[in-house]
Structures are given as structure tokens and as C-alpha cells.
Amino acid sequence: MPLKNQKKPLLCFDKKGIYCEPAGVYLDPWKPVDKAIITHGHADHSRWGHKQYITHHTNVPIIKHRLGEIEVSGKEYGETFVINNVKFSLFPAGHIIGSSQVRVEHKGEVWVFSGDYKTEDDGLAVPYEPVKCDAFITECTFGLPAFKWLPQEQVMNDINTWWQQNQSEGKTSVLFGYSLGKAQRLLKFLDPSIGKIFTHGAIENMTDVVRPFADLPETIRITRETKKEEIKGRMVLAPPSAHGSTWIRKMVPFETGMASGWMAFRGARRRRAVDRGFVLSDHCDWQGLLASIKATGCERVICTHGYSEIFSRFLNEQGYDARTAETQYEGELAEMNSKSEENDEN
Amino acid sequence: MxxxxxxxxxxxxxxxxxxxxxxxxxxxxxxxxxxKVWAIAILSHRRPPRPVNTTLLRTFAAELANIPLWLFEESYHIVGDLAETIALVIPPAEESSEKSLTQYLQEIIDLKAATESDKKAYLHENWAALNYYERFVFTKLITGSFRIGVSQKLMTRALSKATEIDEDVLAYKLMGDWDPQKITFQKLILEENEEDFLSKPYPFYLAYAIEGAPEDLGVPADWSAEHKWDGIRSQVVIRNREIFVWSRGEELVTDKYPEFSAFLEVIPDGTVIDGEILPFPEGNIGTFNDLQTRIGRKTVSKALLKKTPVILKAYDLLEWEGKDIRDLPFLERRQILEKLYSTVQTEALPFHLSETISFKKWEEATTERERAREVKSEGLMLKRWDSPYLVGRKKGDWWKWKVAPLTVDAVLTYAMRGHGRRSNLFTDYTFALWQDDELVTFAKAYSGLTDAEFRQVDAWIKKNTLERFGPVRSVTPQLVFEIAFEGIAESSRHKSGVATRFPRILRWRQDKKIEEANTIEELKQLIPK
Known part of the structure; x- marks a missing residue:
């Protein structure tokens, strides 16, 4: 594009990830690099094989749990750290516990990389905070006007009512949600007065990691020894990949539910063949994205994963200088598709 | 509501x-x-005519949602359902509506004659006043069928439970051409009514595909075999000196096939024949493609009548001398039908008998089945000689025994997002075959892969898109699929010069390169001579 000054942008997209050249640092890289600043613990953002990790201190035990022994340093929100004269700081993204946006400042220019984020306070993650910047790199997983979330309280009421209804019919409620983030969010607002809450091992392990930072109800891990009768009528939290597996047979008779933003589409719910879909996402809805971008006061927007082309076209019409960039982030799709494939084999 | x-x-x-x-x-x-009457009508696809076209619906909805039209269109491509898109993009109302289903339908019927600005005012007012799900249902009443997996049979079963009226009796009452606006529940369901019976067909008996080998069915002597004709399944009703032709979709199609009025001269009142409408150009059974030229037309020109006349290939008799004979064994019904046929048959009368194939061993039937394409049938129908004429699709007495489909290996060239449960996935595909050095489109197919395969192909398509045309994407020619189809005929309407019937994906040939796909020429060789 001819109109820009020829200077290289502060953050650019290369084969390995989002690169800050003056600092020699990558943000959420998808190929192994020397130094990586990580926004949050989901697999598409925090990958294996980097020499050095920098992330919010709450996220440290989470990525260590996932990636094993790595060299990692934890930072506070708002704490400035300087690498080769470039100033970095992390700000809450509200996506999941320990998630951050990355603010990058160099020679008076400020860029913010959102990672994944949501504007609603979910009572678990430190709430999202808009950060003033010149250029904003945003996800747009749900960047379509068809997505409009209901307040969490209403959705959780529906879930608890559904559980109660199933219980009165002698059925177990099996609720699917991603094991990091969604599962703990559900857990926090499930009503333990209805009954005991059981968990799939993957969720129990992750929840153990998160417990020091969150006040969560008691859970019981389902093991080989768990008796069928103990589970009947109870709540079972499981990752989406458990759907259709042999593991779930122990819960018969059961009703299945899934908590995801994709459940806004009737087709998606039927494709997943769950009995009930609950529309609950850890990403922004349409209005949430627009409001956040406005709050940053930015001129330039780069749209990464999601409906990026549609979303950036709309932003252009609204007067922003918006474009798209290819990344390997998957947003909530990871929850819906690829993750399940891994486990279907087992 | x-x-x-x-x-x-x-x-x-x-x-x-x-x-x-x-x-x-x-x-x-x-x-x-x-x-109740309206619910039955809607669930059996008897909606009032669409009062507002979809272009206007989209424009009105985008306006109310305060988004540009292109953004509405993009959302629609992704959601995959117009009513659902409208329900999603408009901010939800808190309360629910107090108007009844009947009132809404009356308003929708009246809306047809309204001016464009009145239509817009009406839709804006009602969309804004309904909560998300009611808005979806309300819009569906205007746009189309619900696709919620409720068959007529399932609805009839529920109605039977609620009214304690026998299911078969209800199925009969619900057939035909009743108007939900005029009829009462009393008259439609509860009362016995003589004049309703004048035009009414019987519910069709449908067969399942045979599961194992025919030998598993038992001794050949118990079974009748005839060719499975590839036309329009229909019933011809002759009562009180009138003729009514019904298609399997319970559509009254008498006017589309004026040839059959000749039956009135020779076939007595109180007769209902079950058979297949087949094209009969130049005195021979044609292809389904020939019949296509007749299906879409309400009135038929003399030239078309001459070029593509139709016949009724009769295979069963359901009513004779005014009596419902569906409970008689098939053998006896056939005997009466054959007697009727032999007394009225002339060369000019478009009334043919679907001949019974005599066979003593299953191998003989198998041999006849191999001839299916030659005689322009899809295979054989096997019916137990002692079977009554049942209602709906039932296993046991009647079986379809189709010939193996024709297949070619073709290259995926275009993809479109699916609908309903497949919205947001690219599942509707266009396939091409080689002609010289070019790939020429020959068929579209959107079934045959598992959900997991569709997800895999969908991901591939998103990474290998060449161009986008609205909901359609052209993709790098790389994937090869084996495409099966039931019939094939020459066609001037298709670029390839060939029309295939029921094309579908048989399997994904991950072992094949595009160079190994078939050619148009090879496809043409499959056309029966």
C-alpha cells in the first residue's frame, strides 16, 4: 500500500507468529522461537518448544501443567518490562483465568495484541480492561452481528434448571466445556445444593491447577472405581472430546449439554448431537468487539482468527484502517472441532 | 404463539x-x-403462500438490525437459514407475544395483498415485539418448512394419541387438498364426511431397500417381482365420473397429465389405481430427464404432449367397485387389476400394466434385475403375494431391490456452505470430469460423507479456496471423489451434455490424483443405448 510511511510496523506477522523485530520477541508464536510472550494457556496460543516464556504469573502454573518443565517468568498486570528498549506490559483480557493482552510501546507508538478476550466479567478471570493504543490486533471469533450473548447469570440459571429437571427424571447431566476456562467458569456457578459435581480426569487435573486462584465448589473425579449409582442424577463436567466416547457409557441414562458460543446456531448444536446447547462463550460477541475496539481509541485494526474478512470490511466502513492477518489461532473452534478429533481415536 | x-x-x-x-x-x-388445525397444516407442509419475497425480507431485517445489507447477507451465508439469521441479528424483545398461532397466520395471509410499506411496517412491528425463538418461528411461518424432523407419520401418531382416533384413519383424513383457513378441527379430524371422500387417495405404501440377499426372504413362490419404475409414484382416483391424479407428495396433479382423462371413458367409478407416471416418447419408456419437462408445468402445450406423452404403469388396485380392498392379499388385488387391464386395454390408452416377472429361483430374478437399465427401471420390487396394502414405509412385505449405482471418479471444483445442521460447514460440492485439458462440471452432490469426513474436507476447502462468489468458493482441483448415480441421460441443459440422477458421494478417493479422474467421454459411454 503506497500511502503508508515505509517504516516497518512494530508488530508484524511472519511464519512463526506475531513478531516484534526491535525487541526480538514473538507474541503467541506457533513455531518454536527463542523468546515468547504468551497471552493465555489455550493450546493454540501457548505452544510447546520455545526457549523462554513470559506470561502473567497466574498463567505460569497453567502452562507448566500443559507443557511440563519450561523456562518461564511471570509478570503482574500493568508491570512494565523492557526488552531491547521496547516496553512491554500485560493487561487483563477477561478470556480465562490468567489471560492477558500485550501492550507494546516503542518510540512513542503503542500496539496492543488482544489474544482472546471477552468484555463480560465472568467472576473468575480478572475483567477485561481496554488499553489505549494506536494499533489493535484483535481476534474476531464471533465477529458477526448474529452473535449476541445473554448475561452469564441467565445462562447459568438455565443450566442449573436443566440439571434439576434431569435429576427429577432420574438422569445424569453431562455438560461439555473446554477443560481450561469454560469448565471452571461453569463449575463456579453450578449450584452444589442440587447435588454432587463429578468431573472427567482432564477437567479435574486442570481445575486442581486453577483452584489456588479461584473459589470453586468441590468436585469428584470419575475413575474406574466410581460406581454407576453414585453418578446417577448428578452433574458431570467433561471436555467436548468425551462426547460419543466409551467413557460416557457409565453415565447412562443421561442428557447431554454443551456450553459454547457456537450453540447460538441451531445447526451447530444438531451437528454436535447434544440434547441442549447453552450459549456461553469466553470470547466477545459482536457488540463486545465493537465496543472494545472503540474504547482503545485506535486507528488501525488487524483482525486475526474468526470472521476476519467480514469483520474488517465492516470496520473499514466505520472509518477504521482495518485489515486481516493469517494466524494459526483457532478461537473457540478448537473447542468444537479439532480437539474432539484427537480423542475420537482413543 | x-x-x-x-x-x-x-x-x-x-x-x-x-x-x-x-x-x-x-x-x-x-x-x-x-x-390445532394450523399446526397440522404447517407440519404437513400446507403453509399459506409466501406473502413477502426473501429479497424484501432481507432488506427489512437488515434495516431493523441497523446493519448494512451485505453484512446481513454474509451472516445469512454462515448461519444457513434465513429465519434463524433474522431472529439472531435483530436485538431481542423481552416479552412474548399474546397473539395466537391462528391470528398470526391470518395476518400472514392478509399480508400478501398489502403494499410494500405496509409489509415492512408489519414485519418491523412484529419482529421487534417477539423474543428470539418466537421471532424465528414467526419468520419460518413466512419463509418455509421447519426441518425439525417431524414426519407426517410422527405427527399423525401424536394426533392419534391426543384424539384416540386410529392412526390409519387419521392418515387418510389428512390426505389431499384441504384448506386450513376454512376447515374446522371438527370437520377435518373428528367428523366422518361423505363428500371429502370423493377425491381422496389412500396413504401410499412405501418399501425399504432390501438389506441382505433375496434368498433371506424365503421361497420364491411367496414373492412377486416386477421392475421398479423410475417416474412419479401416483394414484389415479376415479369416482362419481371424475378423475383425480395424486402424486406421492400428496399433491393433486390431475391438470398436469390430461392424457389420463381418457380413463373416464372406460374405467368404472369407484376405482383407485396405484402406479407410476412414466414418460413415453415415440412409443417407448423414456428417462426421468424426459419427465422433468412435464413436472414443472401446470398447463401443458400440445407440442409438449406430442413430444413427451406420459403413461400410467399400473401395479396395484386399492379400490374396486367403490370398496376399499387394501386388506385383500396382493395376489387377489393383482388379479382384479389384470382383469380390468385386459378388458380396457388398447394401444391408444395410456394405461399399461407393470408386468409381473415369473421366476422359480432367486437367480432368475437376479438375472432380470441385471436388465434393469435396459428396460429403464431402477431394479426390482419384491412384494409378498399375501400382503395387504399398508400405510407408509413398513418393513417386511415389500422391498426395493435396486441395481448397483453407476460410478465415476470426479474432481471437487466448487463448494458451498450447507443448510440446517450443516450450516457453517462447506458440504455442498460441485464435481467435474476431464474434457481435453479442462475440468467440466457434471454434477452436484451433498451427501455420502460422514460428519468427520465433512469436517476434514471443510477444513481443506477453507485452506484451498481460489475465489469466492457469495456463498460459493472455487477450490484448487486436488481432491477426488467417487460419485454414484442412479441414471444417466443426454441433456442439452447441462454444460457436460449429460444429466445424472441422484448423484451422491460414494467415497473420498484419497488414493487418487486428479489426473486419474474420469473423462466426460467415459461418462457418456455409460448412457444406455
Whole structure:
């Protein structure tokens, strides 16, 4: 594009990830690099094989749990750290516990990389905070006007009512949600007065990691020894990949539910063949994205994963200088598709 | 409306038949009679004509949602359902509507004659006043069928539970051409009514495909075999000096086939024949493609009548001398039919008999089945000689025994997002074959892969898109699929010069490169001479 000054942008997209050249640092890289600043613990953002990790201190035990022994340093929100004269700081993204946006400042220019984020306070993650910047790199997983979330309280009421209804019919409620983030969010607002809450091992392990930072109800891990009768009528939290597996047979008779933003589409719910879909996402809805971008006061927007082309076209019409960039982030799709494939084999 | 929307939501949120029947039964027990009639009409695809075209609907909805039209269109491509898109993009109202289902339908009927600005005012007012799900249902009443997996059979079962009237009797009452606006529940369901019976066909008996080998069915002497004709299944009703022709979709199509009025001169009142409407150009059975030229037309020109006349290939008799003879064994019904045929048959009369194939061993039937394409049939029908004429699709007495489909290996060239449960996935594909050095489109198919395969192909398509045309994407020619189809004929309407019948994906040939796909020339060689 001819109109820009020829200077290289502060953050650019290369084969390995989002690169800050003056600092020699990558943000959420998808190929192994020397130094990586990580926004949050989901697999598409925090990958294996980097020499050095920098992330919010709450996220440290989470990525260590996932990636094993790595060299990692934890930072506070708002704490400035300087690498080769470039100033970095992390700000809450509200996506999941320990998630951050990355603010990058160099020679008076400020860029913010959102990672994944949501504007609603979910009572678990430190709430999202808009950060003033010149250029904003945003996800747009749900960047379509068809997505409009209901307040969490209403959705959780529906879930608890559904559980109660199933219980009165002698059925177990099996609720699917991603094991990091969604599962703990559900857990926090499930009503333990209805009954005991059981968990799939993957969720129990992750929840153990998160417990020091969150006040969560008691859970019981389902093991080989768990008796069928103990589970009947109870709540079972499981990752989406458990759907259709042999593991779930122990819960018969059961009703299945899934908590995801994709459940806004009737087709998606039927494709997943769950009995009930609950529309609950850890990403922004349409209005949430627009409001956040406005709050940053930015001129330039780069749209990464999601409906990026549609979303950036709309932003252009609204007067922003918006474009798209290819990344390997998957947003909530990871929850819906690829993750399940891994486990279907087992 | 609240109750109808709740019913649709319940039907839509379960895959279990028993739960669906229970929800419908509760609905039929609870709502006023007039609403019941409308619910039956809607679930049996008897909607009032569409009062507002979809272009206007989209424009009005985008305006109310305060988004540009292109953004609405993009959302629609992704959601995959117009009513659902409209329901999603407009901010939800808090309260639910107090108008009844009947009232809404009356308003929708009246809306057809309204001016464009009145239509817009009406839609804006009602969309804004309904909550998300009611808005979806309301818009569906305007745009099309619900696709919630409720067959007529399932609805009839629920109605039977609610009214304690026998299911078969209800199926019969619900057939044909009744107007939900005029008819009462009393008249449609509860009363016996003589004049209704004048035009009414019987519910069709449908067969399943045979599962194992025919030998598993038992001794050949118990079974009748005839060719399975590839036309339009229909019933011809002759009563009180009038003729009525019904298609399997319960559509009255008498006017489309004026040839059959000749039956009135020779076939007595009180006769109902089950058979197949077949094209008969130049005195021979044609292809389904020939019949296509007749299906779409309400009135038929003399030239077309001459070029593509039709015949009725009769295979069963359901009513004779004014009596319902469906309970008689097939053998006896056939005997009466054959006697009728032999007394009225002339060369000019478009009335043919679907001949019974005599066979003593199953191998003989197998040999005849191999001839199917030669005689322009799809295979054989096997019917037990002692079977009554049942209602709907039932296993046991009648079986379809189709010939193996024709297949070619073709290259995926275009993809479109699917609808309903496949919205947001690219599942509707266009396939091409080689002609010289070019790939020429020959068929579209959107079934045959597993959900997991569709997800895999979908991901591949998103990474290998060349160009986008609205909802359609052209993709790098790389994937090869084996495409099966039932029939094939020459066609000037297709670029390839060939029309295929029921094309579908048989399997993904991951072992094949595009150079190994078939050519148009090879496809043409499959056309029966």
C-alpha cells in the first residue's frame, strides 16, 4: 500500500507468529522461537518448544501443567518490562483465568495484541480492561452481528434448571466445556445444593491447577472405581472430546449439554448431537468487539482468527484502517472441532 | 404463539422420536381447535403462500438490525437459514407475544395483498415485539418448512394419541387438498364426511431397500417381482365420473397429465389405481430427464404432449367397485387389476400394466434385475403375494431391490456452505470430469460423507479456496471423489451434455490424483443405448 510511511510496523506477522523485530520477541508464536510472550494457556496460543516464556504469573502454573518443565517468568498486570528498549506490559483480557493482552510501546507508538478476550466479567478471570493504543490486533471469533450473548447469570440459571429437571427424571447431566476456562467458569456457578459435581480426569487435573486462584465448589473425579449409582442424577463436567466416547457409557441414562458460543446456531448444536446447547462463550460477541475496539481509541485494526474478512470490511466502513492477518489461532473452534478429533481415536 | 414456539423448540432440541411424539401430543391436548388445525397444516407442509419475497425480507431485517445489507447477507451465508439469521441479528424483545398461532397466520395471509410499506411496517412491528425463538418461528411461518424432523407419520401418531382416533384413519383424513383457513378441527379430524371422500387417495405404501440377499426372504413362490419404475409414484382416483391424479407428495396433479382423462371413458367409478407416471416418447419408456419437462408445468402445450406423452404403469388396485380392498392379499388385488387391464386395454390408452416377472429361483430374478437399465427401471420390487396394502414405509412385505449405482471418479471444483445442521460447514460440492485439458462440471452432490469426513474436507476447502462468489468458493482441483448415480441421460441443459440422477458421494478417493479422474467421454459411454 503506497500511502503508508515505509517504516516497518512494530508488530508484524511472519511464519512463526506475531513478531516484534526491535525487541526480538514473538507474541503467541506457533513455531518454536527463542523468546515468547504468551497471552493465555489455550493450546493454540501457548505452544510447546520455545526457549523462554513470559506470561502473567497466574498463567505460569497453567502452562507448566500443559507443557511440563519450561523456562518461564511471570509478570503482574500493568508491570512494565523492557526488552531491547521496547516496553512491554500485560493487561487483563477477561478470556480465562490468567489471560492477558500485550501492550507494546516503542518510540512513542503503542500496539496492543488482544489474544482472546471477552468484555463480560465472568467472576473468575480478572475483567477485561481496554488499553489505549494506536494499533489493535484483535481476534474476531464471533465477529458477526448474529452473535449476541445473554448475561452469564441467565445462562447459568438455565443450566442449573436443566440439571434439576434431569435429576427429577432420574438422569445424569453431562455438560461439555473446554477443560481450561469454560469448565471452571461453569463449575463456579453450578449450584452444589442440587447435588454432587463429578468431573472427567482432564477437567479435574486442570481445575486442581486453577483452584489456588479461584473459589470453586468441590468436585469428584470419575475413575474406574466410581460406581454407576453414585453418578446417577448428578452433574458431570467433561471436555467436548468425551462426547460419543466409551467413557460416557457409565453415565447412562443421561442428557447431554454443551456450553459454547457456537450453540447460538441451531445447526451447530444438531451437528454436535447434544440434547441442549447453552450459549456461553469466553470470547466477545459482536457488540463486545465493537465496543472494545472503540474504547482503545485506535486507528488501525488487524483482525486475526474468526470472521476476519467480514469483520474488517465492516470496520473499514466505520472509518477504521482495518485489515486481516493469517494466524494459526483457532478461537473457540478448537473447542468444537479439532480437539474432539484427537480423542475420537482413543 | 408462545405455545407453538415452545413446541417447535422442544421438537428442535431433541433427536428422540418418543420425546417428539410426547411434545406434540401435549400440544394437541392443550391448544384451541383452530390452532390445532394450523399446526397440522404447517407440519404437513400446507403453509399459506409466501406473502413477502426473501429479497424484501432481507432488506427489512437488515434495516431493523441497523446493519448494512451485505453484512446481513454474509451472516445469512454462515448461519444457513434465513429465519434463524433474522431472529439472531435483530436485538431481542423481552416479552412474548399474546397473539395466537391462528391470528398470526391470518395476518400472514392478509399480508400478501398489502403494499410494500405496509409489509415492512408489519414485519418491523412484529419482529421487534417477539423474543428470539418466537421471532424465528414467526419468520419460518413466512419463509418455509421447519426441518425439525417431524414426519407426517410422527405427527399423525401424536394426533392419534391426543384424539384416540386410529392412526390409519387419521392418515387418510389428512390426505389431499384441504384448506386450513376454512376447515374446522371438527370437520377435518373428528367428523366422518361423505363428500371429502370423493377425491381422496389412500396413504401410499412405501418399501425399504432390501438389506441382505433375496434368498433371506424365503421361497420364491411367496414373492412377486416386477421392475421398479423410475417416474412419479401416483394414484389415479376415479369416482362419481371424475378423475383425480395424486402424486406421492400428496399433491393433486390431475391438470398436469390430461392424457389420463381418457380413463373416464372406460374405467368404472369407484376405482383407485396405484402406479407410476412414466414418460413415453415415440412409443417407448423414456428417462426421468424426459419427465422433468412435464413436472414443472401446470398447463401443458400440445407440442409438449406430442413430444413427451406420459403413461400410467399400473401395479396395484386399492379400490374396486367403490370398496376399499387394501386388506385383500396382493395376489387377489393383482388379479382384479389384470382383469380390468385386459378388458380396457388398447394401444391408444395410456394405461399399461407393470408386468409381473415369473421366476422359480432367486437367480432368475437376479438375472432380470441385471436388465434393469435396459428396460429403464431402477431394479426390482419384491412384494409378498399375501400382503395387504399398508400405510407408509413398513418393513417386511415389500422391498426395493435396486441395481448397483453407476460410478465415476470426479474432481471437487466448487463448494458451498450447507443448510440446517450443516450450516457453517462447506458440504455442498460441485464435481467435474476431464474434457481435453479442462475440468467440466457434471454434477452436484451433498451427501455420502460422514460428519468427520465433512469436517476434514471443510477444513481443506477453507485452506484451498481460489475465489469466492457469495456463498460459493472455487477450490484448487486436488481432491477426488467417487460419485454414484442412479441414471444417466443426454441433456442439452447441462454444460457436460449429460444429466445424472441422484448423484451422491460414494467415497473420498484419497488414493487418487486428479489426473486419474474420469473423462466426460467415459461418462457418456455409460448412457444406455
Amino acid at each position: 408462545e405455545e407453538f414456539a415452545a413446541l417447535i423448540r422442544e421438537l428442535d432440541s431433541t433427536n428422540k422420536t418418543t420425546v417428539k411424539v410426547a411434545a406434540l401430543t401435549r400440544y394437541f391436548q392443550r391448544v384451541p381447535n383452530k390452532d
